[in-house]
Amino acid sequence: GQSLEQPSEVTAVEGAIVQINCTYQTSGFYGLSWYQQHDGGAPTFLSYNALDGLEETGRFSSFLSRSDSYGYLLLQELQMKDSASYFCAVRDTTGFQKLVFGTGTRLLVSP
Amino acid sequence: NAGVTQTPKFQVLKTGQSMTLQCAQDMNHNSMYWYRQDPGMGLRLIYYSASEGTTDKGEVPNGYNVSRLNKREFSLRLESAAPSQTSVYFCATTPPTSGSSYNEQFFGPGTRLTVL
Numbered sequence: 001g002q003s004l005e006q007p008s009e010v011t012a013v014e015g016a017i018v019q020i021n022c023t024y025q026t027s028g029f030y031g032l033s034w035y036q037q038h039d040g041g042a043p044t045f046l047s048y049n050a051l052d053g054l055e056e057t058g059r060f061s062s063f064l065s066r067s068d069s070y071g072y073l074l075l076q077e078l079q080m081k082d083s084a085s086y087f088c089a090v091r092d093t094t095g096f097q098k099l100v101f102g103t104g105t106r107l108l109v110s111p
Numbered sequence: 112n113a114g115v116t117q118t119p120k121f122q123v124l125k126t127g128q129s130m131t132l133q134c135a136q137d138m139n140h141n142s143m144y145w146y147r148q149d150p151g152m153g154l155r156l157i158y159y160s161a162s163e164g165t166t167d168k169g170e171v172p173n174g175y176n177v178s179r180l181n182k183r184e185f186s187l188r189l190e191s192a193a194p195s196q197t198s199v200y201f202c203a204t205t206p207p208t209s210g211s212s213y214n215e216q217f218f219g220p221g222t223r224l225t226v227l
Binding site for chain 2: 102
């Protein structure tokens, strides 16, 4: 099976940089995804890493190290609107390839 | 294009009542999913459907049934609701291609269900 660990909460101030870590245990691996969810909203896709290294999308970057079973989401120039929950997810490799989500990290951005 | 739609948005049930949550997508995707999300928790997969006519159990299927009515619609039924089923239910869909686009799941707005 698969399991993912994330910190439950991270706090930061506007303009700062924050890193949200994710460690995973999987029987196979196809890639690590990140999703953002604002309170009362639906999860939305942020990024996907299939290979080691850093993927950059605007203020957000995502990193993967397959040898360490570890990834992180890096948020730069934090804004108040970045306050949300962030979930990492891996593809389940047993049968149909569905996603398995971590329990999420709540990011609180203060002025 | 509406993407993924869910009805109802909110629902309150009494223990033992039944109801069906509806999900529809206009994205022409084959794969559809039902998740539940409890406070402070991640998303747990209830059932999924790889294509029209097929359904399979996920991580937490007990107390639920599903129907993949056609390619667009995937419904979730609670036959006899219990307080433990109080949760937010999300429907999602994925495109069939490989690589980055495969991993992107598109979620509906959710149904907030309370069972008293």
